[in-house]
Amino acid sequence: MIYALCLVLFMVGLYGVVTKKNTVKIVIGIIIMEYAVNLFLVLLGYRKDGVAPIIDEGTSVLKFSQLAVDPLPQALVLTAIVIGLGVIALMVAICIRLYERYGTFDITEMRRLKG
Amino acid sequence: MVTLLTVLLFFMVVGAIIAVETKDLLSSIICVGAVGFGVSIAFLFLRAPDIAITQVVVEVLVLVILIRATISRDVTAISGDREFFSMTVSIALLLVIFIFGLEVFKSFPQFREPVFTTMSDASTNTYIQRGLIQTGAANLVTSIILDYRAYDTLGEATVLFTAILGALAILRAKARKRTTDSSEGNSDQ
Numbered sequence: 364m365i366y367a368l369c370l371v372l373f374m375v376g377l378y379g380v381v382t383k384k385n386t387v388k389i390v391i392g393i394i395i396m397e398y399a400v401n402l403f404l405v406l407l408g409y410r411k412d413g414v415a416p417i418i419d420e421g422t423s424v425l426k427f428s429q430l431a432v433d434p435l436p437q438a439l440v441l442t443a444i445v446i447g448l449g450v451i452a453l454m455v456a457i458c459i460r461l462y463e464r465y466g467t468f469d470i471t472e473m474r475r476l477k478g
Numbered sequence: 479m480v481t482l483l484t485v486l487l488f489f490m491v492v493g494a495i496i497a498v499e500t501k502d503l504l505s506s507i508i509c510v511g512a513v514g515f516g517v518s519i520a521f522l523f524l525r526a527p528d529i530a531i532t533q534v535v536v537e538v539l540v541l542v543i544l545i546r547a548t549i550s551r552d553v554t555a556i557s558g559d560r561e562f563f564s565m566t567v568s569i570a571l572l573l574v575i576f577i578f579g580l581e582v583f584k585s586f587p588q589f590r591e592p593v594f595t596t597m598s599d600a601s602t603n604t605y606i607q608r609g610l611i612q613t614g615a616a617n618l619v620t621s622i623i624l625d626y627r628a629y630d631t632l633g634e635a636t637v638l639f640t641a642i643l644g645a646l647a648i649l650r651a652k653a654r655k656r657t658t659d660s661s662e663g664n665s666d667q
Binding site: 373417 | 494503
């Protein structure tokens with residue numbers, strides 16, 4: 364059920380990328396897809412009644428290993444979020460440059476691909 | 479817990495639909511902000527405080543970048559979608575992808591039963607049981623990104639640096655002068 368809702372969120376982003384004509388709308392669709400994938404990866408590591416993967420001073424490691432959620436997807440999603448920020452900055456820069464060149468955000472107006 | 483996550487995900491789906499469908503670009507960007515902060519709250523409920531903090535910071539930066547891109551520009555709404563035929567084809571393709579995705583989820587482990595609890599030789603078990611002894615970090619996420627998988631973090635820093643460098647190179651004002659110079663040089667010839 365939760366996985367399916369996550370997939371619906373991804374499909375909304377993909378719908379925006381495929382059908383919209385505005386370049387900023389396409390960037391927004393890619394951002395939504397990125398959020399959905401990050402959320403899905405963290406959902407995969409969640410455990411029933413889990414605790415955050417931070418070891419307290421009092422708890423023993425054995426008891427902690429029975430409770431902790433998966434720290435591996437969390438670490439990889441952490442890097443993926445930061446990379447996403449850089450990629451979004453690059454895409455928005457390309458959008459601004461296209462706007463300055465063509466005077467519009469509409470991709471159907473951008474026919475002259477001479478460079 | 480599960481109902482709360484479901485409600486939060488419904489909220490995010492509604493926000494995403496409004497963000498994609500609304501005509502005004504500024505309200506669309508604000509809806510993306512709502513989705514991003516919803517993701518951050520979901521991370522908190524999934525016991526991932528590090529990612530929640532990072533997500534808030536990144537979300538604010540994304541909003542600033544997007545508003546900077548669209549404000550004070552001619553934001554006339556682009557009316558109409560693409561042609562009817564291509565719309566139909568793309569929506570049919572999206573439906574096919576959705577159905578295949580649902581089929582794939584059947585082979586996944588159930589929610590709240592992660593795969594490392596049933597596989598004894600999963601690498602997560604090593605990280606959880608020996609992370610404190612081997613790296614000395616109480617926060618296991620930190621011990622993974624800075625010790626076990628430090629090369630990943632190095633590669634991430636490289637990708638981030640390259641992306642920022644590309645954005646700066648694209649936005650640089652001097653590039654336009656050089657193209658006008660070269661076009662003048664061509665006209666001289």
